[in-house]
Amino acid sequence: MAKTIALINMKGGVGKSTLAVNLAWHFVAYTPWLKRVLLVDLDPQFNASQYLLGVDKYTSKVVNPNTPTVWNILEQLTRTPTGGTPKPITPSDAIIPVRTIHGTGGKKGQLDLLASRLELAWSLKQPAQKEGLLAKFLAKVQNDYDLVIIDCAPTESVLTTATYLAANYIVVPVKPEYLSTIGLPLLVRSMNEFHQQYEDHHVELLGVVFNHASDYRPEEMKSKREVKSEAARLGWYVFNAEVTYSRSYPKGAREGSPIFWTSKAQHSRKSNFLSFAQELAGRLQL
Amino acid sequence: MSRSEELLIELARLVRKYGPEEFRTLARALRDRDLVDSFAAILEAVATAGRTPGRPANVAGPRAGRHRSDETDRVLESVKRDDPGKYALLGDARQFLMDKRALPRSSDVLSFAERFNLPITPTNRREQAVASILRALARKTAQELRLILDQVPSAGDEPAGLRGWSDIILDRDKPRR
Numbered sequence: 152m153a154k155t156i157a158l159i160n161m162k163g164g165v166g167k168s169t170l171a172v173n174l175a176w177h178f179v180a181y182t183p184w185l186k187r188v189l190l191v192d193l194d195p196q197f198n199a200s201q202y203l204l205g206v207d208k209y210t211s212k213v214v215n216p217n218t219p220t221v222w223n224i225l226e227q228l229t230r231t232p233t234g235g236t237p238k239p240i241t242p243s244d245a246i247i248p249v250r251t252i253h254g255t256g257g258k259k260g261q262l263d264l265l266a267s268r269l270e271l272a273w274s275l276k277q278p279a280q281k282e283g284l285l286a287k288f289l290a291k292v293q294n295d296y297d298l299v300i301i302d303c304a305p306t307e308s309v310l311t312t313a314t315y316l317a318a319n320y321i322v323v324p325v326k327p328e329y330l331s332t333i334g335l336p337l338l339v340r341s342m343n344e345f346h347q348q349y350e351d352h353h354v355e356l357l358g359v360v361f362n363h364a365s366d367y368r369p370e371e372m373k374s375k376r377e378v379k380s381e382a383a384r385l386g387w388y389v390f391n392a393e394v395t396y397s398r399s400y401p402k403g404a405r406e407g408s409p410i411f412w413t414s415k416a417q418h419s420r421k422s423n424f425l426s427f428a429q430e431l432a433g434r435l436q437l
Numbered sequence: 438m439s440r441s442e443e444l445l446i447e448l449a450r451l452v453r454k455y456g457p458e459e460f461r462t463l464a465r466a467l468r469d470r471d472l473v474d475s476f477a478a479i480l481e482a483v484a485t486a487g488r489t490p491g492r493p494a495n496v497a498g499p500r501a502g503r504h505r506s507d508e509t510d511r512v513l514e515s516v517k518r519d520d521p522g523k524y525a526l527l528g529d530a531r532q533f534l535m536d537k538r539a540l541p542r543s544s545d546v547l548s549f550a551e552r553f554n555l556p557i558t559p560t561n562r563r564e565q566a567v568a569s570i571l572r573a574l575a576r577k578t579a580q581e582l583r584l585i586l587d588q589v590p591s592a593g594d595e596p597a598g599l600r601g602w603s604d605i606i607l608d609r610d611k612p613r614r
Contacts, residue, residue, distance in 0.1 A: 329598060336603040343607070369533035372587060377599035385603070 153189070153293050154435050156357065157301040157318040159311065161341065162334030165326040166362045168198035169400050171302035175203075176409030177428040178298055178437070179260035180252045186260055186297040186437065189246065192267035193221055193285070193314060194304035195275070198404075200266040203249055205407040212247050213266050219245040222271040224288050225281045225313070242292045263296075271310075278309030286317040298437060305334070307341050315345045320357035320435065324394075325378060327361050327371040332378050335359060339385070357434055358388040360427060363396045388434070392426035395419075450561065509568040512575045523579040527571060530586055534567045539589045546570055553585050 158167045158174075171190060178186040192199040200209060200220075212218060219227075219240045228237045245265055252260040274281060289299060303314040315321075323338055325331055342356065359382060365371060382389045399416035403409060410416050410424055431437075452460055513531070517524040533539050540546045543563035550557045550570050557569035574582055 332599050333602045333606075336599075336606040340606050340608075369529050369538060369589075372589070373538075374599075381599050381603055384600075385607075 153289075153296040153299045154320070154437065155289065155299040155301065155318045156320045156322055156431075156435065157303050157314045157354075158322050158324055159303040159305070159314060159338055160323050160325060160331070160334040161305055161307065161337035162326075162331045163305040165305075165324050165331050165334065166394075166400075167305075167324050168192075168194065168196075168202060168302050169404060170324050170360075170362055170394060171300050172199055172202045173400075173403075173409050173424060174428060174431070175262055175298075175300050177411070177425065178432070179250065179262040180409070180411075181425070181428070182254055184260065184432065184437070185252060185254045185258045187263075187295065188261070189263045189265060189289075189292065189296045189299045191221065191265045191285070191289070191299060191301040191317075193271075193301050193310050194267055195269055195272035196304070197267035197269065197271070199302040200264065200268075202404045203262075203264050203407065204247075204266070208407075209266070213268070218247065218266065220266045220268045220271070221285065222268050222274060224265075225271070225274045225284050225309075227284065228280075229277075240288065242288070242295070245288075246292070275308050275310070282309050282312040283316055285313040289317050298435075307337075311341060312345060315342065315354045316349065316352060318354050320355050322357050322431065323359045324362035325359055326363045327374040327378070329370070329374055332374050335378065335381070335387075339387075356387055358390050358431075360390040360431075361393040364393045365396055390427060390430050392430045393423065394427050395423045509571050512572050516575050520579060523575075523582060526579065526582050526586060527575060530574065530589070531567075531571055533589070534571070540567075549589065553588075555585075 158171050160167060175188045175190045178184045179188050190199060190203065200213070204212060213220065224240050224245065227240050247264045247266060249262045249264050252262075254260065292299075299317075301314050301318055304310050321338070321342065323335055325335055339356065342354065346353070359378060361375060361378075364375075379389055381387070397410065397416060397420035399410050399413040399420060403413040403416075406413065411421050513524065513527060516527060534546075540549055541563075543561055543566045546563060546566035547557070547559065549555075550566075550573065555570055555573035557566065557573050560566050560569070574585065577585065
């Protein structure tokens, strides 16, 4: 049965999508994991889809065949004057196989994508009764995957609620800079309010990870100390491993490659990410 | 505090540094009129050399403590050539310290140096203490340096930022967790 984690921060630009895509790749391609991973792009900016597919595959696999995206899942019950009876979207309609990695002994990793599109922003304007539809959709594929990773849009909306309802765990990427760190209490408040409203569903804050960190910058160090201090006070886990900034991440996004397949990526940067993936896998008991 | 009082305090510090006997000897020597004249001329020359246009004569210019600063610059330049990564760490640390965003008093610098066994010259002047600790830090490996710098406490307001916002956002009076 799949474990579902969501990457959220109420502050944008903290590198959620890059982190989500690289995490997915790590668990799919690295021995001994070779896991079956579904990446859910729940952001109208659809950066994770852009990263994972690139423009050509996005055109051929999403746009031209009119493949349903998360937007269609959230809108599947919306009636229109000419649309007839709404038809539920099945996983085989919407999930796009991205890559299979064959390991030894017949073991294989599988990376799939539930893509997003710009029109997802429309769902934010008419959010009523859509929040549970993603969880309902993902429940159908629970036995097909080891891990589902949701890349959630920043800012409180129906997408956030849909994420909480679908996820078991929340991972919060925090860029170690002042405004980014404030996204953390905003998220915790959002989770608290969710738990007040949905008492029968529990989603756990699995941890905070410093993303786009540098080796040492005074302002960053201060932000990290503040986050660690707050985390200690409020009982949040902070991952020991930090994901350090590398130019290979934007390069990888352009090439559709994870950092470990990006040419000229520094060994230390790659191993930093791997350390984080290992620590996360340990906490998830993956 | 007036400038005269500041000067008196500086003199008191010098008495402590050199001992009262040195001052008595100097006082006796200053009774010689010719010596006083030449001494005044030397002091004026030194003061003028440190002055820049538009700056009052009694304000220390950028050349104050220049020889130590030069020495620190030389050390840092050498690090820059040999280990650019370590130089980046030191450069950031230097800026942070110079802006007084960390270790705001000379005593803070000395205590921090003592805590990490960094050999620095005891001084009451923070600028000199900072230069001295930077030279000591430059002798560490990049890895050691990172570990030490990670422990530098920031000046004063550290808990106020995120903690303050957390308290507001999470409505601390009514905990919801």
